[in-house]
Amino acid sequence: MIEFMPLIMFGVVCVVLMAGYPVAFSLAGTALAFAGGGMLFGIYDASFMGATPNRLFGLMTNQTLIAVPLFIFMGCMLQQSKIAESLLESMGEVFRRVRGGLGVSxxxxxxxxxxxxxxVGATVVTMGLISLPTxxxxxxxxxxxxxxxxxxxTLGQIxxxxxxxxxxxxxxxSAYQRAQRNQGIFSPDxxxxxxxxxxxxxxxxxxxxLYVVYIVTIAFLKPEAAPADNRTDTEKADAAGSLWQNLAPPLVLIVAVLGSILTGIATPTEAAGVGALGACGLAVMRGRLTHPVLRDVCRQTTRVTCMVFxxxxGATIFSLVFRGYGGDELIHGIFNxxxxxxxxxxxxxxxxxxxxxxxLDFIEITFVVVPIVAPVLLQMGLDPVWLGIMIALNLQTSFLTPPFGFSLFYLRGVAPASVTTSQIYRGVMPYIAxxxxxxxxxxxxxxxxxxxxxLLYG
Structure with missing residues (x-):
C-alpha cells in the first residue's frame, strides 16, 4: 500500500481539482495532508519538507520566470492598444474577395x-469580439x-x-538536470x-x-461555408495600404523580441523586457497609453502573475512530497x-x-505531471527539446477538447446567442484532428x- 502512495496522492489531487477547489491550494493542501499523515504514522521522511524553504526561495529568485510577468504585461498592453482589432479589419478587407479569405486572415x-x-484567452476573446460577427x-x-x-x-501556446x-x-x-544526476552525470548543460x-x-x-490548407479546402469544397465578397480595385488598394500600416508595428516588435533571442543578443527574460517596453511604445504611437489603460494593464498583469506563481x-510542495514517498522510483519502474x-x-x-x-489547465499539467514523467523519459534517452515541444503541442490541444476546453469557454462567453455550443464543438473537431x-x-x-x-546552438 505504501509503495502506491504517490499514485493515491496524485488521484486525490485530481479529485480535489475536479471538485472545483483552487488549484494552488489543492496542490499544497493535498501534499501537506499526505506529508503530515505520513510523518504521524512514520512512513514519510520529514527531511524532504525541510527542503521546502530553499525550493520556494529559489523559485522566487528564478531569473527565467521573470519573463512571465513581462510577457504578460506585453500581451495586455498590446490588447489595450487595439492593434489586433485594426489588423483583423484591414487584413479581412484585403482578402475579402478570395473564397475563404476572411478565415485565412x-x-x-x-x-x-x-x-x-x-x-490564449486574450487572443480568443479579441478575435471572437471582432471577427466572429463579421x-x-x-x-x-x-x-x-x-x-x-x-x-x-490557441497558437499562443506553441x-x-x-x-x-x-x-x-x-x-x-529542472527535469533534465535531475535526469543527469540520476545517471551520475554532473554537467552544466x-x-x-x-x-x-x-x-x-x-x-x-x-x-x-495546416490550418490555412484546411480553411481553403473547405472554401472550395463547400463554397457556401466560406463565401467571397466583391469590391472595387480602389477599395482593395486602400485596404492594402491600411494593412501595411497596421502590420508593420507588431512585425517590428516580433522581430525585436524573437530576433534578439535567436541571435543570442538577449536572453528570453531580457527580450521580454524589450517586448514590454516596445508594447508601451506602440501604445504611445496610437495614443492609447493613458493612465486608466496603464492601471488596467498593471492590474491584469499582477492578477495573472500571482495566479501562476x-x-x-503549490506544485513545488506537491512535487517534494511526491518524491518523498518514492514517486520518482515508482514512475521509473512502471515506465521500464x-x-x-x-x-x-x-x-x-x-x-x-x-x-x-x-x-485540467495547462499550468497544472505543466507543474504537476511534467516534473513526474519528464526526468524518467529523459533518462530513457529522449531529446529534451523534442520532448518539450511534443508536450507543448499536446497541451495546446487541451484548449480545444470538449467539454472543458478553455478556448471554448472563452469564445462561448463572447459569441452571440445565435451561435450554439454544439456548433462551437463541431467547429473545433477538425482542428483537434x-x-x-x-x-x-x-x-x-x-x-x-x-x-x-x-543549427543555432550546436
Missing amino acids: VAVVGMLLAASTGI MLRRGYSPSLATGTICATG IPPSIALVLLGDVMS TVSVGDLFVGALIPGLILVL LILV DMPGGVVGAMIVTMIVIFLLGFI IQLIMLLLLALLPELATYLPN
Missing part, C-alpha cells in the same frame, strides 16, 4: 497575435467560424514568445527557454499552414516495465496528458523540433 492574425502576446455577417458557417477562432487563438513555453522550459530544465522557443518555430509555422508554489520500452512510455505519457487536458496529425508528424520527424536549435 483570422488564422494569420492569430499567428501574429500569438507571436506578440502569447496569451464572419457570420458575410455568410460563413458558424461551425467553421468558431472553430477557426478557437484554434488560431508560437514563441509563449508563456506556456517559458513555464515548460523552466520545468524541463541544461535546457533553456530559448531552446524551446527556437524548437517551436517550425512546428508552429507548419501548424498554421501561487500555482507554482512497460511494453514497447521508451516508445510505449512516450505514447502512454501523451495519452495521459491529452486526457488530463479535458479537466489537425493538431493530432501535427503531433504524429513531429513524433515521426523529431528534426522538425531539433534542427534549428542544433
